[in-house]
Amino acid sequence: MTNTTLVESLCHLHTNLIEDDIVKIEELSRNLPFMADLNQANVFIDCPTIEGKHAIVVAEAAPTTAKSVYKHPVVGKFAYEAFEPAVFYSLRTGKNMFLNRAITQEGKTVEQSVVPIKGASNRIIGTLIMEKDISEKLQHQDKMKALSKTTETLSEILIGMTENRPIISEVIEEALFFIDPKGKLLYYNPAAINLVSEVCSTDCNVGTDLISYFPCLNPILQNSEDLLVTEVEITNRTFQVKKICLGEKTEGTFIIFRDMTELRQKERELIVKSVAIREIHHRVKNNLQTVASLLRLQMRRGVPEESKVHFVESLNRILSIAHVYEIILSNSSEDDVEVYSLIEKIGNMLVEQPQEDSKAISISYAGPRLTIKSNKAVSVSLIINELIQNCVNHAFQNRSSGNIHVTFYANGLEWNVQVEDDGVGYSESSKPSLGLEVVKMMAEHDLSGHFTIRKTQSGTIAAIGFPMESE
Template sequence: MSATMSIESICHDHTNLSEEEINKIIEVSQTIQMTADLSKANIFIDCLMKDGKQAVVVAEASPTTAKPIYENPVIGMKAYESFEPAVLYCLKSGKAMTSNRAITQERKQVEQSVVPIRADEGHVIGALVMEKDISDKLKERAELKALSRTAESLSDLLMDVSDTHPVIPDLIEEAFFFVEETGNLLYSNSSAINLVHGLTGKGCRSGENLVELLPFLEEIIQHPDDLFVTEKEIFNKNFKVKKILLPQNEKYNGMFIVLRDLTDLRDKEKELIMKSVAIQEIHHRVKNNLQTVASLLRLQMRRGIPEESKVYFLESLNRILSIASVYEVILSNSSIDEVDIYELTVKIGNMLVYVEPQAEARVNIAFEGDKLTIESKRAVSVALIINELIQNCMNHAFKGKSSGNIRVTFRQDGDWIKIKVKDDGIGYVASTKPSLGLEIVNMMVEHDLDGEFDLRKVEQGTEADITFPLEGRI
């Protein structure tokens, strides 16, 4: 339906306007888009409804040069007198209303200007409405008003304290000055006096010009913002400087200057950064050294070793590469000492199954569960445990089978981490003498992780369960 047809149908349904008056409304509506773009405001045409108590929106135009007020079209919606009194007043009295407050159909506060639309005979047939969103302006005004009241209350609280009973200023660790806009000192707390003396060797008395004592404060005092915060380095010390300008009134006319010494904090931050870099470098070197050892083992295997020793070389190689994977995960993330054991296990599992497959069967491995992080010390133990369990599956689970599957799952259960390694192989058969791999798993789960290990044959294959606390021993 066209805009013209829309205006015509709404006017027929909801107003008492004649055909000639409706045509006049349509004529005016053809110019409102240009008006909206020029004024960067929403423009509407409202007409009085048949009951004479409310108005209806018959046409609208949203600016293409600014953000519109309304998210949805409002043509055909009612304008109530309680929300938009200026519109109803204009329609009934024929008088223009400018810069009035109103509430839109979407409950936004707007500045509204309304002028009457008259028929050729001179009587009012509609209202041309211009609306601009003032929600942000009202919010800023309220915030400034609240800040002003707070500043006045704060100044009363601070400045009315007697010299013999200082309640607030001397309890503040920061250096606290109250100065005139010229920089003349009206008040300083004990921390401020000590600071000035420490930086300049001079005293700090009321009536002196603070800028002459501390020249770096000149640009702070002269800064145009009522509230200004910056950081300064003076005499090899770091300070956070705040300026709070008080509202102009008969009682007080000045500003607060607050200095906080950040030197120790910044020094500690630098130390932490240097330690972080050093730790990252250590991780990098450990990883490189482990990979070098692995390369030497590979080289030895290529040069020839007894066939019966090959399996032991390969197991040792995988253990070294599993530990190296811990440091690879650390270096690949932003954390200094936290390791995602899900990512770690994926790396180890894929290495054992796809990079250096040892089983005669074609084996697939899958991973599922939560991403869980632990510190690198315990991650090394987890890496070796996962290596031994997957290696055990590869060596024993699929003998005589053409294919097999391994599934590793993770989950956090309260304060515990639970890892399960399950295969669909021939099933675990307990022997009188456990393998070296299972002895390693038992020892590390019990002594390094304070956890429990269980290995058992299930209906289809073997299942290994490792349970250990989320937080390690201190």
């Protein structure tokens, strides 16, 4: 399914737009990639839904010239007024909204501009939205503002402290040193005393050059940056070192050591576990392919004709699961499966198998490049296998050809998979096959979702929906 076809499908399903309006939206959607690259921003088209309370994203484009605001595609998702007030203001009034600050559903602060899209008789049929990520810019501004406000207070606390007035630096776990512009020690907290004792086996003294204790700090102190965070290795231990220069009004620099050794060790252990998990996935895939090879060998050696179909169905189910692990191993993530590739592999495998009656069956796919966790991907692979196999076996009886179309998309907080054919049509009076019973059971119990199948004017549509994983 092309982008314009997806626009048309979403508009027909969720909006009251007439055909001329939909054509205009489709034409505009073709230019979104150019707008996104030119403005280095994400660009969307939102259209009002049938009931008029919400809007739905019917098209989007992420820039190739800048980092995208969103990690996941949002086409097919609903927009709500509480989160998108500028969009609904533009839909109601037909007025532009420029450089409005907004929060995305993924929690990022963006600079948002909204322009209404007008159809016949100047009627508002949608909005064109541009969003630029400014969260990092705001964070940097907040950090600098906070640093400038607290610099003087921190220095006064350190310089004006007395034995009768304990301060925060005395109880924090990080080792804190305060040095003058020449690198001489003016202050250190108890954690700093312990660090010098452990590393250098000596006492910490005011007036001592800090580099004499930690020579590795020399490049850090020579760096012209007022705020610097880095990591250093000292006696087989890893420390995060922060340098905070107080500026001209209160001369001096904070050096803060935080022991990261245990954290880095755990990270290394996770890497080892990740490698082990990938090895397990590899072995599972190989074992499944071995079982499949044994079934093929048995079929070549001969099986009763009435049993052959059951061997083929079992073989296809095994290979469908094997495809899940094959995709996992091809990805950088050890637990995410890209659904489009999974559906494509399974569908091509089933359609390209030799048919006894030599039917010419074609299959097509549509949907964004979305990922799901491997445990759900196994269930989805078996469901897809059964639905497409059901089309191949039953949809095109007494026909020499047929078409199957598989769609995967996000709808709100739900994933949807739809298998459509132009065959003879599903009969509700007929007894459900074992494959459809498997689909219903797995959709409801394994995926906590739902399964529907119905006859249409041109064939049959079978669909499942199941909730997305929480981030």
